[in-house]
Amino acid sequence: MYRYDPYDQKIVDERVAQFRDQTRRYLAGELTDDEFRPLRLQNGLYIQRHAPMLRVAVPYGLLSSTQVRKLAHIARTHDKGYAHITTRQNVQFNWPELKVVPEILAELAQVQMHAIQTSGACIRNITSDPFAGVAGDEYIDPRPWCEVLRQWSTFHPEFAFLPRKFKIAVNGADQDRAVIQCHDIGLELKRNAAGEIGFRVLVGGGMGRTPIIGEEINDFVPWQHIITYNEAILRVYNRYGRRDNLYKARIKILVKALGVAEFKRQVEEEWAFGKDGANTLTEAEVARVAAHFTTPAYEALPGEDAGYASQRAANTAFAAWTRRNVLAHKVPGYAIVVLSLKNPATAPGDITAEQLDLVAEWADAYSFGEVRATHEQNLVLADVKQADLFALWEKARATGLATPTFGLLTDIICCPGGDFCALANAKSIPIANAIQARFDDLDYLYDIGDIELNISGCMNSCGHHHVGHIGILGVDKNGEEWYQVSLGGAQGNHTSIGKVIGRSFAAAEMPDVISKIIDVYRAQRQDGERFIDTVRRTGLDPFKLGVYGEAAIIERKQHA
Amino acid sequence: MPKLIKNGRVIDDAAEILVLDEVQGPEALNLPDGPVFVPLAVWQAHKGALSGRAGLGVWLDSSESVDDLEGDLDSIGAIALNFPKFTDGRAYSSAALLRSRYAYTGEIRAIGDVLRDQFFFMQRCGFDAIQPKAGKYSDAQLEEALASLKDFSTPYQAAIDQPEPLFRRAQRAA
Known part of the structure; x- marks a missing residue:
């Protein structure tokens, strides 16, 4: 994996010093809450229900054992003995005290880690395929490209105060495992007919309040130009993205408003000025970074031990x-x-400190x-x-880390929700745990097979509910916590946004609702098809019937 | 006298930022003596009369486009870009465009909600003058705030202050 050279280390050390001084000035009353907010957010620091929450960057999900030990140490020393892995492959601590955060950052810097741009209206941690470099279907290793883009996006002076957050994902395999269609920029590594490396570029995808699947604006940007092309996209967004309404400020809204053809025209017009400029990548730089991602010293082994x-x-x-x-x-x-x-x-x-x-x-x-x-x-x-x-x-x-349910119903993606997050409308962890408790029979889970259940505690969609085969969204109704269920979402090559099945449910109803949905699937499935395939084939009607009953459906139609 | 940061030092500054209505005729403008910044709309309405006036600057709000000054830049000695809120980052792109695409060499001044924790980014995007709101910082605080211009010694990317990215500037060992 990538190891810092003295330049990388200096930037992270200087960040610690900068944030230490900013925190000091805030605590001394020299910075107002409003002035400090974006500064702390761009360091991953939220003010939450119980304490600040610190989100530590894990660039494209890669950690060394040394870094994992440091995270364990921080969890033990500055938190309540555990950490949380996020849906952006980052790590969160839920209980640090504001005044010790500079100390935590200094400790992280000792192991080449930081919390830079893990929140705020800037370019966030770049995510990628967790199986990069080892998957059989990979054609180009995305990790060096992620690192090149990480360095370019770190403290980019022009794009530190964008209209809204900005997320980039990179994938380089047959199967998309980085959700590139739901990112502000999704990059797919590919080769052209001449065998040269480049990127297919998608823009304007995203989850949140208005889930949209990204659209292609260029089917092949040669690798040398990927930074200048990204800069052109960001500049058009920074200049013309909406700033009057937080809910309409993501790039997807700009792309929809302009239409993808016009957006592309503006980007390419902008790109004409930056293309071939100083930010054009060199073979030497790509080779330098790629040298960090060499093949480990595998032994020659038989295919089947x-x-x-x-x-x-x-x-x-x-x-x-x-x-x-x-x-x-x-x-x-x-x-x-x-x-x-x-x-x-x-x-x-x-995950606990001991487990880490x-x-x-x-x-x-x-x-x-x-x-x-x-x-x-x-x-x-x-x-x-x-x-x-x-x-x-x-x-x-x-130690409880061998739950054999990867890719099954209880392998739930779940945001921290109302137990921790100040933004949440509803709790999400107890819903996940209640569903896991209901479906505790392994044979039954195996029979249900591949399925993805995702839970978000609010519209911000940190729990990726829009792309869950079953999505659960916490909503607030007159101060009470309710849960809306959608079906048919999917990540990967056939990304789709789930559709809401009907009225929302109280927390206590949720395990029953999921049971009914699974019953419908088991009754409807043909020839071992997966849950998502059944939903796609039958549509939502049988599921609505199974969940709400005939009377409810008839009543709804009469009112329609 | 109000202070501002120019080329990394705190100096006295007499320029006035005028908020004017473009429908006023140039004679009614009654511009004060000495350096002034007039709004973009006033400049556009009275270019002829204002051109060549000593100490004349134009200021743009964050929603206004520097592209509208193309062709006029030789007659404008200074351009101020307003930050209505420090979280409105459009002026960073405006400054970068003025310096790069339009090769503007006059003063580019940050005005409005200008805070020390953004000085570093401003400088990188081509602002050579930084003017926090009157009263925002004491003289001593402004001197202290100069340190923020040096928050990072070796940034990664190319920008206006450093037109080559680190990978072209430095020999980095693999």
């Missing part, structure tokens, strides 16, 4: 875990392991010292030998 096969045969629990949480690796004899953070006893995405230390230990022992955070709020050890899987599983299981 004999011991691994017999361990699976001998132990059904292990076999079940490997079936869901162990994925194919491009190198024979190796596997990708998903360490689930969806233990029903804890909040989705939460153990994960760091396993990374060192089994996976070249690296860990990845996923936007689905799990951790990944990307390079584990098949021969080590059983030992790893036993250790993970002993």
Whole structure:
């Protein structure tokens, strides 16, 4: 993974000094709340229900074991002993005190970490495929490109006060695992007919209040020009994006208002000035960054480890875990392991300091010292030998990190919600835990199969509910917490936005509602089709009928 | 006398930022002696009369486009860009455009809700004059605030103050 050189380190150290002084001036009354707000947000610091919440950047989800140990230390020393993995592959601490945040940032800087631009109306942490470099369907490793863009976007002086937040994702494989269609800019690495690397560029995707799927504005921007092309997009957005209404300030609204053709025309007109300028990438720079993402020292191993096969045969629990949480690796004899953070006893995405230390230990022992955070709020050890899987599983299981449900109904994406977040309309963690408690039978979960259930506590959609096969959105009705259910959303190559099925529900109804939806699916599914395929084939009607009953449907139609 | 930061130093400044109505005739403008900044609309309405006046500057609000000054820039000694709120970042693009696309070499001044924690970004985008609101900072605080111009010593990207990105400026070891 990328390691800082003295330039990178200096920028992060100077940021710590800058924020230390800003915090000092705020606490001394020299900065008003309004003046300090964007400064702290651009350092990932929110003022929340209980305490400030600090969001630490994990660029495109990559962590070294040293960094994971530091996160454990911070959780133990400055928080209540745990951390939370976010849907932008970042890490959040829920309980730090404002006055110690500069100290936390200084500690993070010691391990090449920071909280730069993890919030605020600026370019946020760039996200990517958690299986980058190890997936069999990858054609171009996105990580060097993410790092190049991270450096370009860090403290970009022109784009620090955009109309609204700005999110970029990069994918370089057959399957989109970075949700590129739901980003302000989605970049798909590809090769042209001549074999040269470039990017297909999507703009104007996003979730939030107005979910929109991004549209292509260029089918191939050669790699040399990706920075200047991004700058052109950002400049058009910075100049013309709406600033009068927070809810209409994302780039997607500008793209819709202008139409994608006109938006593209403006971008390309702007690009004509910047193209071939100083920000044109050089082969030397790309090679320098790419050298950090070399192939680890894999051993030459047989494709199927004999011991691994017999361990699976001998132990059904292990076999079940490997079936869901162990994925194919491009190198024979190796596997990708998903360490689930969806233990029903804890909040989705939460991990304790002790678990973080153990994960760091396993990374060192089994996976070249690296860990990845996923936007689905799990951790990944990307390079584990098949021969080590059983030992790893036993250790993970002993500490609750081997929940064998990756990609199943209870592998829920869930924002922190009303328990922690000041923006939330409703709590989301208890809903997730109640659904996990209802569906605690593994055989039943396996029978239901691949499905994605996502929960957001408010319209900001941190829990990606719009692209959940089942999406749950917390809404406020006269000061009470209610939950709206949508079906048919999806991430990946066939991204779609879910449709709301009808009136919302009280928290206590939610497990029953999900049971009814699953019952309809099991009754309707044909030939082992996945949940999302059934929804797409049948439409919402059978599900509405199953959830609301015939009487309710008839009544609704009469009122329509 | 009001102070501003010019080229990294605190200096006295006498220029007045005028809020005027463009329907007034130039004779009715009754411009004070000495340096002034007139609104874009006034400049556009009275270009002929104002052109060449010593100490004449034009100020633009964040919603106004520097593209509208194309062709006039040789006659304007200074341009002020207003930040109605410090979180309105349009003036950063305006300043960068003036310096790069329009090769403007006169003063570009940040006015309005101008705070020290944004000085670094302003300087990078081509502002050479920074004028916080009168009374926002004491003289001593303004001197202290100069430190914010140096928040970061070696930024990554190319910008107006540093036209080459780090990867072209420095030999970085892999």
